[in-house]
Amino acid sequence: MKRTVDDLAWFGGPPAFAQPMVVGRPNTGDxxxxxxxxxxxxxxxxxxxxxxxxxxxxxxxxxxxxxxxxxxxxxxxxxxxxxxxxxxxxxxxxxxxxxxxxxxxxxxxxxxxxxxxxxxxxxxxxxxxxxxxxxxxxxxxxxxxxxxxxxxxxxxxxxxxxxxxxxxxxxxxxxxxxxxxxxxxxxxxxxxxxxxxxxxxxxxxxxxxxxxxxxxxxxxxxxxxxxxxxxxxxxxxxxxxxxxxxxxxxxxxxxxxALPESVAQNRVRYDMYRAALADIPGIEVHRYDERHRNNHQYLVVKVDAAVTGLHRDALLDLLVAENVMAQCYFSPGCHQLEPYVTESPVSLPMTERLAGQVLALPTGPSVSGADVSAIADLIRFAVRQGPLVQSRTTRTLVTAVG
Ligand SMILES: Cc1ncc(COP(=O)(O)O)c(C=O)c1O
Missing domain, CATH: 3.40.640.10 (Type I PLP-dependent aspartate aminotransferase-like (Major domain))
Structure with missing residues (x-):
């Protein structure tokens, strides 16, 4: 449990998870x-x-x-x-x-x-x-x-x-x-x-x-x-x-x-994350249109830095330090990668906005309800301490808000 900013692994505290919690741990079946x-x-x-x-x-x-x-x-x-x-x-x-x-x-x-x-x-x-x-x-x-x-x-x-x-x-x-x-x-x-x-x-x-x-x-x-x-x-x-x-x-x-079981387990985690993150301003679990069935392989949250005061990249850094190996699926957009950015530069405002917000969190059968709660607690703590965290680092946090 983090009580002060010094407890964050980013600032030298012990990581919340002893082992890395990865996105996309293989579903191997029997x-x-x-x-x-x-x-x-x-x-x-x-x-x-x-x-x-x-x-x-x-x-x-x-x-x-x-x-x-x-x-x-x-x-x-x-x-x-x-x-x-x-x-x-x-x-x-x-x-x-x-x-x-x-x-x-x-x-x-x-x-x-x-x-x-x-x-x-x-x-x-x-x-x-x-x-x-x-x-x-x-x-x-x-x-x-x-x-x-x-x-x-x-x-x-x-x-x-x-x-x-x-x-x-x-x-x-x-x-x-x-x-x-x-x-x-x-x-x-x-x-x-x-x-x-x-x-x-x-x-x-x-x-x-x-x-x-x-x-x-x-x-x-x-x-x-x-x-x-x-x-x-x-x-x-x-x-x-x-x-x-x-x-x-x-x-x-x-x-x-194992697909039906994997999807069912992913769905349970999706509902857990939605409940656990619901009270954090500026953090929104991406909603899937319920008219279509989803495999819930990706647990995507969107970080609105204007509300959290903490850019997605900063939150990513903090989480990774805690052994929560979140991923930015997909950031930056492919138009900003080589060779495309040099060969045919183009501006895609909606892509750039979304790519700047997304964070995929660990999910799947290997992630327990307690893990989801602990990850949500970390995010809640980081967002609450956002301005203080910013004032303590010169990395992405200072420049990335907005
Ligand atoms: C949208 C998308 N397209 C293509 C690929 C490439 O798949 P593979 O790794 O099987 O070549 C991936 C895999 O990460 C993907 O997510």
Whole structure:
């Protein structure tokens, strides 16, 4: 319990948590089942090349997404890049900057130019009202990002894409197990891309997937992810090696079995955080639109520095010193990162505002109710002591308010 500013770990006090509390601790599921799957793969000697575990994982992911096809990959970044070849994308691709840098990099790496669009200030997802003004003769696609598992405004983006003759894809890296209304994320646009990175709600160590209802498109993605190999085994085009391994599929299947339980546990923590932080002025737990189901993988709070007197970065520093390893998902916006900030500087006021406020806190099955209370107490204490904390440091606190 902190009584004075000197008790804060930032100023030399003992940290509130003996061990780091991380955001995105892996959801591993039942370890015995994982080992059984790994044993089976090792015994069979079939460790990669679209083996039985990958096929089973693809089938189950397609079911979760409510689509006919899933091509499992080694990660989501490569899966996004596969869309370029499979859809014949060229020129420019419109996307939000409020995303992980993998979204623009996945297009820039194969030579396309990401064009950043501002966001809806409420959800943080791409603002359809601002998309059309960015369409040029060079635009070939729109990529929406289901930020924190919240579905983009799918119908409006679909309408714009159809009317302007553009391809539409979704970066659903954070959207496994989420819905738009009662339709699962995964079935929108020409294809969607999931991530199964170790920190995601379903973990395959590293992994990704392209999910789609388009038969021909799925075939092209499948070929592109395996050196351009056709179903008959011949090489029909250029391609890369983006295959998922059997080890990753074993982990993915085991983690996927635990998905309903993981989501339920995340939801409990979300409600706990909302209750525990409700009385702190300037701290708001991001609200998810209850018309859509969320996996609650991300517990996002917004720090209004004008009210708290403490900038998000200062609060982050204080929390990290206490072993609460909060993360800024996503800050700064990708338009302010290299090479984009140098190549095509652009101002995105809503993105910059939100990116300056967000803080993701530890959540998930490994975070107890007592942990949530302790983290809320820390934030409450830091905000109450905000001006005093500021007067004691020359770091971000002094300059960052406002
Ligand atoms: C929105 C978004 N897109 C893409 C990615 C990249 O996923 P992966 O790590 O599987 O390549 C991530 C992962 O952090 C993400 O959050």
């Amino acid at each position: 370890r015995a089942r994982l080992y059984k799957r790994l044993d089976g793969a090792l015994d069979s000697g079939w460790l990669t090349h679209c083996g039985p575990l990958v096929r089973e994982f693809e089938q189950q992911v397609a079911e979760v997404a409510g689509v006919r096809h899933c091509v499992a990959t080694c990660n989501a970044t490569i899966a996004l890049s596969l869309l370029v070849q499979a859809a014949g994308l060229t020129g420019e691709v419109i996307m939000p900057a409020m995303t992980y840098v993998a979204t623009p990099h996945s297009m820039r790496y194969p030579g396309l130019r990401p064009v950043f669009c501002d966001i809806d200030p409420v959800t943080g997802c791409i603002d359809p009202d601002q998309v059309e003004a960015l369409v040029t003769a060079r635009t070939s696609a729109i990529i929406g990002v289901h930020l924190w598992g919240q579905a983009c405004d799918v119908p409006r983006l679909a309408e714009i894409a159809r009317r302007r003759g553009l391809a539409l894809f979704f970066d659903a890296a954070q959207g496994v197990g989420c819905t738009f209304g009662d339709r699962p994320i995964g079935g929108f646009g020409q294809a969607e891309v999931f991530s199964f990175h170790a920190t995601k709600v379903v973990n395959a160590f590293e992994g990704g997937a392209v999910v789609t209802d388009d038969d021909d498109f799925a075939e092209r993605v499948r070929a592109a992810h395996n050196f351009g190999r056709r179903a008959d085994g011949g090489i029909g085009s250029v391609g890369t090696n983006a295959k998922m391994t059997e080890g990753s599929a074993a982990m993915g299947l085991t983690s996927l079995e």
